[in-house]
Amino acid sequence: MIEIKNLHANVAGKEILKGIDLSVHAGEVHAIMGPNGSGKSTLAQVLAGHPAYEVTEGEVIFDGKNLFDLDPEERAQEGLFLAFQYPVEIPGVSNSYFLKAGLNEIRKHRGLEPLDAMQFLKLLKEKMKLVEMDSSFINRPVNEGFSGGEKKRNEILQMAVLEPKLAILDETDSGLDIDALKIVADGVTKLKRPDNAAIVVTHYQRLLNYIVPDFVHVLVNGRIVKSGTKELALELEASGYDSVKDAAAVA
């Protein structure tokens, strides 16, 4: 699905990613954990193509294509989705209008007919049920005045509607109470299919009780210092990041 090789990236002239290697195959869920500031969001933003981040070395093959040859919107149309750590507000643009525009661009790219207003609304309502979102959000402006938790839930709703091949969830758990967390995790789990994959970025192991990952990677200071199965997350929970940091220093 995605193959990241020796990825280096700068932001504001400073190297943040210092050689990341990671392969994710269809049907897999990978968790990326690590302390604050280690570069988790940077990795997510680089993959999605945010212009503030500069790739200095390495390559990424996404579904057979060189990812860095694609504009951000093309990456989205190819099926890469990022649930943002800090979702942006777009005043005056309704949630449904926004999402319909995105979905129809993606459908166009895939050679499908655009959905009309009625068809879209039906789909939207189905997906809103999945993430237990009130229908009043349909006409509210994108993320404007949403609580932190509502924004995160809205990200999952968008994911559910757009049906990406690869979803990257950047700290979707932060700011959620336990009920909301369950709903979000449940949504992600329900959307899991043999032909798609997810990278779940978090710095708490909490979320991983609900979204069970196939692999866990620990990112420290721009490098993956340890990879393992879901037991690694529990280990980290018990001993903290310091143990892996030390391991990284020794290595």
Add this chain to the structure above:
Amino acid sequence: MDSMEVLVNKEYKYGFVTDVATDTVPAGLNEDIIRLISQKKGEPEFMLNWRLKAFRHWLTMEEPHWPNFTYPKIDYQSISYYSAPKKNPKANSIEEVDKEILETYEKLGISLNEQKRLSGVAVDAVFDSVSVATTFQETLAKQGIIFCSMSEAIQKHPDLVQKYLGSVVPPTDNFFAALNSAVFTDGSFCFIPKGVRCPMELSTYFRINAAETGQFERTLIVAEEGAYVSYLEGCTAPIRDTNQLHAAVVELVALDDAQIKYSTVQNWYAGNKQGLGGIYNFVTKRGKCAGKNSKISWTQVETGSAITWKYPSVILLGDNSIGEFYSVAVVNNHQNADTGTKMTHIGKNTKSTVISKGISAGQGNNTYRGQIKVVPNATNARNYTQCDSMLIGNKCSANTFPYIEVRNTSSSVEHEASTSKIGEDQLFYCKQRGIDTENAISMIVNGFAKEVFKNLPMEFAVEAQKLLGISLEGSVG
């Protein structure tokens, strides 16, 4: 925001010229020219005298210059003040209107054929200096509504014209109003009698066609006691690389319990990417809430013109009267817009609302200039002003000049302002959902302007949204 660069603007699609034989007076401005114009229009004596008086006053005035932009000096002697299609300047029926001109309006999307039109809108079509056709006049006349060109009104309804013309914007008001009063050629006249709710939207479509001419239109709308009217104004001009002057005056009068809703979509030619050509749009628009419980709303979407200088205002004279101003002004390339409103609270319990949305792209310069004035006797006056600016790219600018003068302690004036940049993050968020840059900008900008668009009549709102997309197309790379 380095990746946001200004690219080409989409071609102005109304830039064609219609080839018609015209009757154009020689360039220049003096009393003889004014006499000639008045004579060509077959005006009564009072009108000629009114014009001459305005002209003599104009001679004593200085052209205003605003601190926020400069423009080449206008040579008032090089402009022609009257240009009319030769054939049938004012036809008696649509069938008699010059084919070329009918085609021009068809091309602009304005059908003058009553059968073909949506029955909800009556149109007065002004081509250069004259009104060439007015639709649905007879239908409207059955309810006592007068909707005709200003020229026709001067001939057929001189009493009304004498009573109201200049009653809101006196000829001495300002330099461009004085010039307009001296040389105005045509425009629309609407009169809604007592108790009548105008059954359709009234609209005027202004087209500047001839080169080297100025358009000086004059519009007067009077709503008597309890009357209601919604009026729309649209405008375009051919692409020319010289600047053309458009100096209109619009007066609105609302008597007791009357309501006037005035909407404009201004799309004069804005000049090219380098800033060559385009219309200088110097307009005086003012409404008078003369009666109690009256209401005047201005809604404008300004996308065209090289320079716009325009402050649709309301004088809130009647007790409990309401004034509203909703504006979206877009500047791109080298455009300058200096626009805003003046709300003058004189009556008691008067209320005004000002919502201004300025969008700047390219090297455009957008200024909001607004004045809220509350006189000592205007007890319980209320104003709310919200003034938001959005910047696209790094080379444009936005300024806000609110002037507030409150002489009454029981009044409240609230002002909110914000400036935002279409952030890379907002844009990136849209792109991450598969939406390309152009569509993302159009979406963000339309969202920003939504509060204004929702005040426009339905058909107009759709047109305005498209227009906004077009005028910003390619503004970000």
